[in-house]
Structure formats: C-alpha cells, structure tokens
Amino acid sequence: MREYFDVIIVGGGMVGAALAAALGKDRLQVALVEAGEAPAPVDDDRFDLRVSSLNLASQRLLESVGAWSLIPEERRCPFRHILAWDIQGQGETRFSAESIGLENFGSFVENRVIRHALWASLVEMPNVECFCEAAPIAQLSGRDRVLLELDNGRLLTGSLLVGAEGAGSRVRERAGIRVDVTDYHQRALIINVQTALPQQDVSWQRFTPEGPQAMLPLTGHHASLVWYGDPEKVRAREAMDDETLRTTIEKEFPSRLGGLERVLGRAxxxxxxQHARRYTASRVVLVGDAAHVVHPLAGQGLNLGLQDVITLAERLAYAHAHNKDLGGLASIGRYALERRPQTLAMMAATETFHRVFTGGEGLRSAGSAGLALAERLPQAKQWMMRRALGI
Ligand SMILES: Cc1cc2nc3c(=O)[nH]c(=O)nc-3n(C[C@H](O)[C@H](O)[C@H](O)COP(=O)(O)OP(=O)(O)OC[C@H]3O[C@@H](n4cnc5c(N)ncnc54)[C@H](O)[C@@H]3O)c2cc1C
Incomplete structure (x- = not known):
C-alpha cells in the first residue's frame, strides 16, 4: 500500500516536529516519521538535563503553530540579561534586552517540554500523519516523486523528503550528501542544580582556557550549568558523587553563582x-542538526534549526499556494541559498569565540580586550543582540 503526501519528514525531534506543525498549519499533507515513541506529557516537577534557549524568532514560530501556549509557564524561564567575561579579563560585556526595547531575550525551556508541546499541536492537524517507531530502510528520488520504504512495511511517496533526524541523518547519507566534521576534543558537562541565590533573569558565561562555564537559569532557584572542558577531566567530574561535585562547582565556578543547595543531575x-556540503539533493532537503551542528557555547543550534523551519515553510507554502512543484529547485534551492550563509556566519562566530578563548595567552588577551571593547560600543552590541535573537 502506498500513501501520498506533499512532504515526508524523517525525524520528529524539535526541528522535524516544528516543520510538520508549520506545514500542517498551511494545509499541506505531511507525513512525520519518527524512530522513537511519540513524546510523553511532562507531568513531573523534575527538570530535564537538556535545556535550550529559545530566541524570540523561535518563540514566535512556536506561537504561530499553537505550541507556545502548551508550554506551562512554570517550565519557561524568560531572561533579560546576558553576561560574558574572560577569567583573566579586564571587564565583562553585558547585554540587556531593555537596551533594544525588548522585555526579554527569549526563554530557557527543557527540550522534552518543547518537543511535547510541538507534538501536541499536531493533534489538531488531521492533515499531518505521524508514523512512530518507524524508520526508513530505502529512499528513491524519481522525476516527480520521492519514494520511502519504512521498516514496518509501509511505502510512502511525496513531492519532497526532509531529513530532520539529527546529526547522524541517514536521509542525508542516502542522498549522497557528505559532511565536514571538526572534533573540538571537548565535552560539555551539564549539571542541574538548585541555587541559594535567585538569578532567574540572567544567563552568563565565563571563558576559561579549558573552555567556558555557563549558567542557564530555570524557574524557581534552579539552573542548568554547562562546564566545557578536556574530555578526561569532564568524565572525572561526571563520575563524582553529588556532594563532591557540588563543592567542586562552588570552588571552580565564578563567585557570582553563589552557594549551591543541591546537585540534581548531570550528563x-x-x-x-558538522556541516553538510549541500542542504539539498534531488527532492531531498536537510534541516536542523541533519544540516549543521554548531558549538553549543552560543546556545544557537536549535535556534538555527528553527530558523531553517521558518524559511523552508515559507518557500513551501508559496509553492503550494501557486501550484508549483514542492520538491523543485525553485523552492528548495532558494531555501539553501538563504540558509547556508546564515549558518556559516553563526559557525564562524562560535568558532572565533572557541579558538580565541581556548587559545594561547596572546589570543585570550585579545579576546578579553574584545569583550571589554564591545562593552564600550553600544551600536555593535545592539547589532549582535539582534542577530542572536533572529530578528
Ligand atoms: C550540550 C548541548 C547544549 C545545547 N544547548 C542549546 C541551546 O541552549 N540552544 C539551542 O538553540 N541549541 C542548543 N543545542 C543544540 C540543540 O540541542 C540541537 O541543535 C537540536 O536538538 C537539534 O534538533 P533536531 O530536531 O535537528 O535533531 P535531534 O534533536 O537529534 O532529533 C532527531 C530526531 O530524529 C529521530 N531519528 C533519528 N534517526 C531516525 C531515523 N532513522 N528514522 C526516524 N527518526 C529518526 C530521533 O529519534 C529524534 O527524535 C545544544 C546542544 C548540545 C550538545
């Protein structure tokens, strides 16, 4: 049995589910194929380890598909200030939402909460069909259709196939798109903690020669700490018992963090x-981590993926409304043309921060002076803030 769709999306993570919702809202016939189960509702008060900062553009996308209102207020933590400084530096750079006339920069939300809200928004869209616990075993791009065979025996056809299955995308591999990979030889230790101080409206990052230390606020005296470093040291910290890890953080993190009441989890x-050499092939397009993985120090990976969704959904809605071929180059080629330079710019920015602050003494001094200089250039700061917000 064959089933026909306008667009088949493989991967129901945050990016794939957001694309399904955006296209579903525009009345396209969509298939969403996800290897795992549909996400379960979040009904406990435990904070998950994976947390993302959603910028304003991402937040607006979630609002437009009806997912934002499904995120309970107690699971979103809006933040108004961002601070960055170097451990040996001459000053810090402070970004304030107020300085560009905004109430906040965006919100920190757990990944599982975002993903569940997006899937819940699909329930209202009968034109989106979800195939869970299923994965493609073969794909074939023809002249006007693409054919996808699933491991549960189903055969789907569509005008366009979207690879949204994250960094290890098989859609990308089967389409013959190669990737360039750079290993930073770093790991990020994520630690959920309960803090003595309330500091819920600020997110900060301190650069050290080993890697950045960051505090992402969560609601109610909770925070997600990110401690980047040498893989062996990170593994050793990860293996510490809660009390040893708590006192190590209190000693090694900036005093601004204040005391820690408890360590709640770590991973x-x-x-x-990683960057795909092309975002498109015949009737195939890549979005999210399937297309690009950036260093998470700027907290922009998901935001980039959701920006892919906004741009691709616009192109496909236009093609659909004008009876044009959804998988044609006019639609997906323009998407790639728009998105690739944006991603490259973000990659270059995160790469610069990483290299400068983990480089030798001279580079770090230059980086530190750069942060101090940025503090004295309000227009440059405003430009950077608008870029990071996706507005
Ligand atoms: C330490 C860390 C911190 C980060 N912090 C931030 C942050 O603060 N802000 C931010 O914007 N980004 C952040 N990111 C990046 C962000 O987490 C990713 O960019 C984002 O999760 C990518 O989403 P995705 O939907 O593209 O891919 P994924 O989340 O990898 O989802 C892929 C989905 O596809 C499914 N799948 C896989 N294979 C198949 C298959 N063969 N068939 C069907 N389905 C399949 C999977 O089950 C999964 O549901 C961070 C990343 C890291 C590592």
Whole structure:
C-alpha cells in the first residue's frame, strides 16, 4: 500500500516536529516519521538535563503553530540579561534586552517540554500523519516523486523528503550528501542544580582556557550549568558523587553563582562541528542538526534549526499556494541559498569565540580586550543582540 503526501519528514525531534506543525498549519499533507515513541506529557516537577534557549524568532514560530501556549509557564524561564567575561579579563560585556526595547531575550525551556508541546499541536492537524517507531530502510528520488520504504512495511511517496533526524541523518547519507566534521576534543558537562541565590533573569558565561562555564537559569532557584572542558577531566567530574561535585562547582565556578543547595543531575556530551556540503539533493532537503551542528557555547543550534523551519515553510507554502512543484529547485534551492550563509556566519562566530578563548595567552588577551571593547560600543552590541535573537 502506498500513501501520498506533499512532504515526508524523517525525524520528529524539535526541528522535524516544528516543520510538520508549520506545514500542517498551511494545509499541506505531511507525513512525520519518527524512530522513537511519540513524546510523553511532562507531568513531573523534575527538570530535564537538556535545556535550550529559545530566541524570540523561535518563540514566535512556536506561537504561530499553537505550541507556545502548551508550554506551562512554570517550565519557561524568560531572561533579560546576558553576561560574558574572560577569567583573566579586564571587564565583562553585558547585554540587556531593555537596551533594544525588548522585555526579554527569549526563554530557557527543557527540550522534552518543547518537543511535547510541538507534538501536541499536531493533534489538531488531521492533515499531518505521524508514523512512530518507524524508520526508513530505502529512499528513491524519481522525476516527480520521492519514494520511502519504512521498516514496518509501509511505502510512502511525496513531492519532497526532509531529513530532520539529527546529526547522524541517514536521509542525508542516502542522498549522497557528505559532511565536514571538526572534533573540538571537548565535552560539555551539564549539571542541574538548585541555587541559594535567585538569578532567574540572567544567563552568563565565563571563558576559561579549558573552555567556558555557563549558567542557564530555570524557574524557581534552579539552573542548568554547562562546564566545557578536556574530555578526561569532564568524565572525572561526571563520575563524582553529588556532594563532591557540588563543592567542586562552588570552588571552580565564578563567585557570582553563589552557594549551591543541591546537585540534581548531570550528563556529558561530546562537542563537534558538522556541516553538510549541500542542504539539498534531488527532492531531498536537510534541516536542523541533519544540516549543521554548531558549538553549543552560543546556545544557537536549535535556534538555527528553527530558523531553517521558518524559511523552508515559507518557500513551501508559496509553492503550494501557486501550484508549483514542492520538491523543485525553485523552492528548495532558494531555501539553501538563504540558509547556508546564515549558518556559516553563526559557525564562524562560535568558532572565533572557541579558538580565541581556548587559545594561547596572546589570543585570550585579545579576546578579553574584545569583550571589554564591545562593552564600550553600544551600536555593535545592539547589532549582535539582534542577530542572536533572529530578528
Ligand atoms: C550540550 C548541548 C547544549 C545545547 N544547548 C542549546 C541551546 O541552549 N540552544 C539551542 O538553540 N541549541 C542548543 N543545542 C543544540 C540543540 O540541542 C540541537 O541543535 C537540536 O536538538 C537539534 O534538533 P533536531 O530536531 O535537528 O535533531 P535531534 O534533536 O537529534 O532529533 C532527531 C530526531 O530524529 C529521530 N531519528 C533519528 N534517526 C531516525 C531515523 N532513522 N528514522 C526516524 N527518526 C529518526 C530521533 O529519534 C529524534 O527524535 C545544544 C546542544 C548540545 C550538545
């Protein structure tokens, strides 16, 4: 049995689900294929380890598909200030939402909460069909259709196939698109903590020669700390018992953090950069981590993926409304043309921060002077803030 769709999306993570919702809202016939189960509702008060900063553009996307209102207020932490400084530096750079006439920069939300809200928004869209616990085993791009065979025996056809299955995308591999990978030889230790101080409206990052230390606020005296470093040191910290880890953080993190009441959880992730050489192939397009993985120090990976969604959904809605081929180059080629330079700019920015602040003494002094200089250039700061917000 074959089933026909306008667009088939493989991967129901935050980016794939957001694309399904954006296209579903525009009345396209969409298939969403996800290897795992549909996300379960979040009904406990435990904070998950994976947290993302959603910028204003991402927040607006979630609002437009009806997912934002499904995120309970107690699970979103809006922040108004961002601070960055170097451990040996001459000053800090402070970004304030107020200085560009905004109430906040965006919100920190747990990934599982974002993903569940997006999937819940799909329930209202009968034109989106979800195929869970299913993965493609073969794909074939023809002249006017693409054919996808799933491991549960289903055969789907569509005008366009979207690879949204994250960094290890098989859609990308089967389409013959190669990737360039840079291993930073760093891991990020994520630690959820309960803090003595309330500091919920600020997110900060201190650069050290080993890697940045960051505080991402969560609601109610909770925070997600990110401690980048040498893989062996990170593994050793990850293996500490809660009390040893708590006192180590109090000693090694900036005093601004204040005391820690408790360590609530930890996990570590390898840090790499990855970029697909092309975002498109015949009737195939890539979005999110399937297309690009950036160093998470600027907290922009998901925001880039959701910006892909905004741009691709616009192109496809236009093609659909004008009876044009959804998988044609006019639609997906323009998407790639728009998105690639944006991603490259973000990659260059995060790469510069990483290299400067983990480089030798001279580079770090230059970086530190750069932060101090940025503090004295309000227009440059405003430009950077608008870029990071996606507005
Ligand atoms: C330490 C760390 C901190 C980060 N912090 C931030 C932050 O603050 N802000 C931010 O914007 N970004 C952040 N990021 C980046 C962000 O987490 C990713 O960019 C984002 O999760 C990518 O989403 P995705 O939907 O593209 O891919 P994924 O989240 O990888 O989702 C892929 C989905 O595809 C499914 N799948 C996989 N294979 C198949 C298959 N064969 N068939 C069907 N389905 C399949 C998976 O089950 C999954 O549901 C961070 C990343 C790291 C490592």
């Amino acid at each position: 570590s992730f390898p840090i790499k950069r």
